[in-house]
Amino acid sequence: MKIDGIHYRTIWVADDGWSVEIIDQTRLPHEFTIIRLQTADDAARAIKDMAVRGAPLIGATAAYGLCLALREDPSDEALARAYDMLAATRPTAVNLKYSLDAMRDAVGKVGHNARAEAAYAEAARLCDEDVETCRRIGENGLRLIRGVAEAKPGQTVNVLTHCNAGWLACVDWGTALAPIYMAHDAGIPVHVWVDETRPRNQGASLTAFELGRHGVAHTIVPDNAGGHLMQHGLVDMCIVGTDRTTATGDVANKIGTYLKALAADANDVPFYVALPHTTIDWTLTDGVAQIPIEERSSREVTHMTGRADNGEIVTVEISAPGSGALNYGFDVTPARYVTGLITERGVCSASREGLTSLYPERKG
Ligand code: MRU
Numbered sequence: 001m002k003i004d005g006i007h008y009r010t011i012w013v014a015d016d017g018w019s020v021e022i023i024d025q026t027r028l029p030h031e032f033t034i035i036r037l038q039t040a041d042d043a044a045r046a047i048k049d050m051a052v053r054g055a056p057l058i059g060a061t062a063a064y065g066l067c068l069a070l071r072e073d074p075s076d077e078a079l080a081r082a083y084d085m086l087a088a089t090r091p092t093a094v095n096l097k098y099s100l101d102a103m104r105d106a107v108g109k110v111g112h113n114a115r116a117e118a119a120y121a122e123a124a125r126l127c128d129e130d131v132e133t134c135r136r137i138g139e140n141g142l143r144l145i146r147g148v149a150e151a152k153p154g155q156t157v158n159v160l161t162h163c164n165a166g167w168l169a170c171v172d173w174g175t176a177l178a179p180i181y182m183a184h185d186a187g188i189p190v191h192v193w194v195d196e197t198r199p200r201n202q203g204a205s206l207t208a209f210e211l212g213r214h215g216v217a218h219t220i221v222p223d224n225a226g227g228h229l230m231q232h233g234l235v236d237m238c239i240v241g242t243d244r245t246t247a248t249g250d251v252a253n254k255i256g257t258y259l260k261a262l263a264a265d266a267n268d269v270p271f272y273v274a275l276p277h278t279t280i281d282w283t284l285t286d287g288v289a290q291i292p293i294e295e296r297s298s299r300e301v302t303h304m305t306g307r308a309d310n311g312e313i314v315t316v317e318i319s320a321p322g323s324g325a326l327n328y329g330f331d332v333t334p335a336r337y338v339t340g341l342i343t344e345r346g347v348c349s350a351s352r353e354g355l356t357s358l359y360p361e362r363k364g
Helices: 040-048 057-074 078-089 095-108 112-151 176-185 202-214 223-231 257-265 353-358
Strands: 011-013 020-023 034-035 158-161 188-197 218-220 237-240 243-247 253-256 271-274 304-309 314-318 329-333 340-343 347-348
Touching: 011 057, 011 112, 020 057, 034 040, 034 057, 034 202, 040 057, 057 112, 057 243, 078 095, 078 218, 112 158, 112 176, 112 237, 112 257, 112 271, 112 340, 158 223, 176 188, 176 202, 188 202, 188 223, 188 253, 202 218, 218 223, 218 243, 223 257, 237 257, 243 314, 253 257, 257 271, 340 353, 347 353
Parallel strands: 158 188, 158 237, 188 218, 237 271, 271 340
Antiparallel strands: 011 020, 020 034, 243 253, 253 329, 304 314, 340 347
């Protein structure tokens, strides 16, 4: 993604060759601030406090967190300590475990003195893999958007998305937004309904920021508007991301996704979920029962952060003082409400058969 003419990934190794830089997503869209991570603790804090977020980027940041840990101390004990600390940062996105396991495997193959170097090489490989995977998801999703565009020549394709599953959630491109960027670049008239995505407003702040920078037409809507828009024929398709997908095609994504899927089902609007293979948890078969759902601070519900008229970024209380609040970060959409999964290998039905048709190595 280009910001002010410069192409940025969301995470990279700094000019010193070892520390790691990220974009502070808690300051967006108001400030574009870069933070430097120098320790595994810094990386864990960035994930926990959501300076970085989005399933693939959480995984990439954890990978670099292990690099930073091993640079200081390449021992088995330090590796295990950093692995456990990073794995405990956020429970729902399975990409975190995928990355940490890949890193542990890579550094396990070399002697202690070579561990840090092997770790940086593997983290870079994982990031490059994520970029290429998302690019392919974009190409596969583009075919679906093109199909809709061809069915209504000369008219705009309206896509609804929830949360942020774009460049900012990955290393580049995004998952749900990659097909939209490619459709826009291919000259297909596309407009995005951006769910604001309470309580942290990733849609209003991050998805809108990204789409705006890429020149994609979009409109922010309150989270409750999707059903109304669908009832009135204003949504051609939904595309969302996922943090964990079961082997049977259930998907966990940002809280509120399930309600959008129900509304889409009731109104015959296709509901697609875009995902890299790193999001599939092949060990699970029942998303509602088995996917761990993160519960975050109630303060994210009772307070909101934004830019005041004087330009300062401020946090204000928006609810009745003293009232309790509940803040589940994700919900599970059962496979039966998902029209199709858009992966780097193609589009399939949200089912074990569908997934194993694309990933035959997982059969049996
Ligand atoms: O809590 P967040 O902001 O990390 O949640 C992010 C999402 O729910 C995304 O939709 C998901 O990670 C898919 S990202 C490609």
